[in-house]
Amino acid sequence: MICAIVREPVGDFVACIDFVDDIEYAGFAPEDLPKVISEGYVHPILILLDNISIWDPEHSLVVVDLSTDFGHTFRAVPAQIQSIENNLSIANMDFYEFADAVDDDGIFRGFHAD
Secondary structure, three states, X not given: OHHHHHXXXXXXXXXXXXXXXXXXHOOOOHHHHHHXXXXXXXXXXXXXXXXXXXXXXXXXXXXXXXXXXXXXXXXEOHHXXXXXXXXXXXXXXXXXHXXXXXXXXXXXOOOOOO
């Protein structure tokens, strides 16, 4: 269900994401990244589905910075992953712009007009 939401286009945004479903990564945490990221990995982010993602009614995912502030994280609802991935992949926006726009509970649900 969560992968289906991420695969679904949102407006002009379509997530270019490879899904990895492997029991070997169970319990994987952002601090484990240096052990598993191969040299030459070119994506600016990694998105993790963790226990919170499964039990959270909104299924928020962990977005991990792999470029400017390696290992920095924030959570995002699945329907925002397309925009995040697209904008970061083309360097249209920076990781901190999304991370700084999380709601009070630490989850990015989109940009809100002030």
